[in-house]
Amino acid sequence: MSEACIFDMDGVLIDSGVWHRAAWQALLVEVGLDPARPDFWRLTIGRPGEEAVPLLLGKTLPDGEARRLAR
Numbered sequence: 001m002s003e004a005c006i007f008d009m010d011g012v013l014i015d016s017g018v019w020h021r022a023a024w025q026a027l028l029v030e031v032g033l034d035p036a037r038p039d040f041w042r043l044t045i046g047r048p049g050e051e052a053v054p055l056l057l058g059k060t061l062p063d064g065e066a067r068r069l070a071r
Helices: 017-030 040-044 049-057 065-070
Strands: none
Touching: 017 040, 017 049, 040 049, 049 065
């Protein structure tokens, strides 16, 4: 018998894309950069934050910096 069940509702049952795009845009504003590409938010779909940040910025980052910015 199962004791628990995990649901991945983000993007499946709930369309949270608008909030994700707003969060990434806020990060870019905070660091004073423009998106590396016009469709910047598409780079983040299905990726962990620390993987998405360097793609958004269009450059590699020192260890831990992408994680810090993603948080």
